[in-house]
Amino acid sequence: MLQYKSFHYRLAYNLFRYAVIISRRKILAQQFPVKHFAVHQYRLHVGWIPLFTVLYAAVPEKKQQGQKVSRLLLDRADELYNANRYEETYNSLKEYQDTDDVEVLWRLSRALYSHSKQERDSKKKKELVAESFRLIKHALSLEKDNWAVHKWYAVLLDANASHEGIKARISELTNVKHHLQKAAELNPTDATTLYMLGSWCYGIADMPWYQRKIASTLFATPPYSSYEEALSYFLKAEETDPNFYSLNLLMLGKSYMQLQNPERAKHYLKLASLYPAKTDEDFEATKEATELLKKIKL
Secondary structure, three states: OOOOOOHHHHHHHHHHHHHHHHHHHHHHHHHOOOOOHHHHHHHHHHOOHHHHHHHHHOOOOOOOOOOOOOHHHHHHHHHHHHOOOHHHHHHHHHHHOOOOOHHHHHHHHHHHHHHHOOOOOHHHHHHHHHHHHHHHHHHHHHOOOOHHHHHHHHHHHHHHHHOOOHHHHHHOHHHHHHHHHHHHHHOOOOHHHHHHHHHHHHHHHOOOHHHHHHHHHHOOOOOOOOHHHHHHHHHHHHHHOOOOOHHHHHHHHHHHHHOOOHHHHHHHHHHHHOOOOOOHHHHHHHHHHHHHHOOOOO
């Protein structure tokens, strides 16, 4: 790994230094009698130097918290993640989980969260989300202007709160939107952040009455949004990266349905129903889109 100096190189180099110093000391001892204190002082101090350097060489260098992981390794992690190999993504970076490199931390958090969505055991799922949230909180404490950190902090803030109950989740609504908006501000071309903002708005507009009642007890002014606002984000996401996500197509269709525009709704729902499914989310999206298409009457 790039984070380590060669153990064998350091050992050989320091043994060589030790041999040279000892040879010099013997030569000096022969040339100068014991009465010369300066030589004894030299002998006293240099005798410790090679000992410590050889011992240092015998211990592999630890990864420092401030060190940066190579771009090659990060790119490899992204490739694995984009191939939906979330556990492998995590394993490729997990030895660096104690680092202060936020580019590693948010990727580890992302991988754990995505892996948690595939986990069937509820206890294990909760543990994965909790660890993912811990990592992204640490990343946010280190860097406040990283768009990916804000994006995944918003995701994990909501996911972690959801395990505590509906009241806890509603209490974090404004914080979730704040971090999504910050992510979009720092990187306005990330389509998934725009999709998430659209989903937030749609969820608020579509919130059932009992959740609104809970929200009114938690906020002086409860969060508000509309289907129009949700649609604007979904459209912007699609414009930024066409056909990038099955759920964005689905939500475009659902938003148009709510706004009484069946022609546009049908257009996007058909695209969603024909989307090449690769993940569980894709399969669910294509299934829901197919069912909704049956309800549209032109």
